[in-house]
Amino acid sequence: MLTEKELKEYSDNARASYLPHISIDCVVFGFHEGMLKVLLLHMKNENGWYLPGGFVLKDEPIELSANRILKERTGLDEIFLQQFHVFGDPQRSKDHFEMYKDMLPRAENWFTDRFLTIGYYALVDFCDAIPQPDIFSADCIWRDLDDLPELKLDHALILKTALDTLRLQLNYQPIGYNLMPKEFTMPELQKLYETILDKKLDRRNFQRRMLGFGILKRSEKPRKGGAHKAPYLYSFDLENYQAALTEGFKGGW
Amino acid sequence: MLTEKELKEYSDNARASYLPHISIDCVVFGFHEGMLKVLLLHMKNENGWYLPGGFVLKDEPIELSANRILKERTGLDEIFLQQFHVFGDPQRSKDHFEMYKDMLPRAENWFTDRFLTIGYYALVDFCDAIPQPDIFSADCIWRDLDDLPELKLDHALILKTALDTLRLQLNYQPIGYNLMPKEFTMPELQKLYETILDKKLDRRNFQRRMLGFGILKRSEKPRKGGAHKAPYLYSFDLENYQAALTEGFKGGW
Incomplete structure (x- = not known):
């Protein structure tokens, strides 16, 4: 959670830079030698976990936004990110609204807006990534899929939808190019x-x-x-x- | 194309009612007895064709927006609409920008914003639909897929992506429940x-x-x-x- 001063600064910058009402959340699956993990952020001053995410610059193609966000959180560049779903429930970011609504007037407050979020997923070798927390988080770490903490907002739904999509995708699209060595058995x-x-x-x-x-x-x-x-x-x-x-x-x- | 008066009215109402920067476009495939068509709108006072589309009310779940838009254009309700992709090129609605930018100051003008559009597709029996033009169009009609007119904006890309997705989907998901009679050979x-x-x-x-x-x-x-x-x-x-x-x-x- 941001302080009042941080919220003001963040909101001013966000309103100047980003499209309102639209966010991007990334489900980054990490594979290495038979283990599958997912990249999560642990929030500052809060017992909550989130998917890495961000916003779309006013003149930025959304695929570049997703890549920029992934690069900021992992150092990884030119990773194939698959757009898989837009989550558009009007109540989905209610918790953010409640958390921040009294700290800044609505017209100046970035987090009192409704946000649709565009979900992207990527599958990377987790040994190649260097996880970096963002301004909201104390930690950015790989968590096992079978030992997940409780996720904030609708991020559990976003993660589940990404995993369902990835599993379905195995039936009709190739996978693994950036995960396997050049030659493999x-x-x-x-x-x-x-x-x-x-x-x-x-x-x-x-x-x-x-x-x-x-x-x-x-x-x-x-x-x-x-x-x-x-x-x-x-x-x-x-x-x-x-x-x-x-x-x-x-x-x- | 709208007149200046119509644009003013439309923009005032749109700003009051809809989320900015976000639109929905529907690719409605119509099937009947071995024929496949797609629903298109022919614009007033312009030699251009568009997919049926619309915007998201400020408190409306996006799935309901898509269903509302489909119902307004076809009379069909409770149709399974599949969200398939968000199109987010900053230049995608440049033609609308050019067409309307001099008719109204930017702060009041709905069509000078950048729009991301969320694509949905549906597959219906075209005999069940009653196509209705919207305020921008003179006609709303079924066109054969192998005899398509030139489409405005990025609507040819949206249509192609929907068709590719539908064809891919035949490999991993069922189809046809609302198209076939109860019993069929x-x-x-x-x-x-x-x-x-x-x-x-x-x-x-x-x-x-x-x-x-x-x-x-x-x-x-x-x-x-x-x-x-x-x-x-x-x-x-x-x-x-x-x-x-x-x-x-x-x-x-």
């Missing part, structure tokens, strides 16, 4: 899917279906070392991968 | 998919895959009449249909 890729879906998959079905999508290239040489039969190495066929991102997988209707 | 359902995808599908693959989704119930009695073998009749299993709408089809990962 089929079990390594399967682990990514299993972690996101939070369930075990059948090895043979996974391989057959994944190869059917036509987005993988098999390397001529198997991985070196080890006494057993060396596993095949795969890499993404970037041309087909990109096409599938926009058109969906082959093997649809 | 497999070829009748296949025709809906073929029309949306604009291509022929293999009869046996279609049947196998569709039955695999688990959203159809087969009637005990085949359709009556006709000299040949009577085709089986199907209806949607509404419980599974609803579940698949939120969770995607079984048969994913």
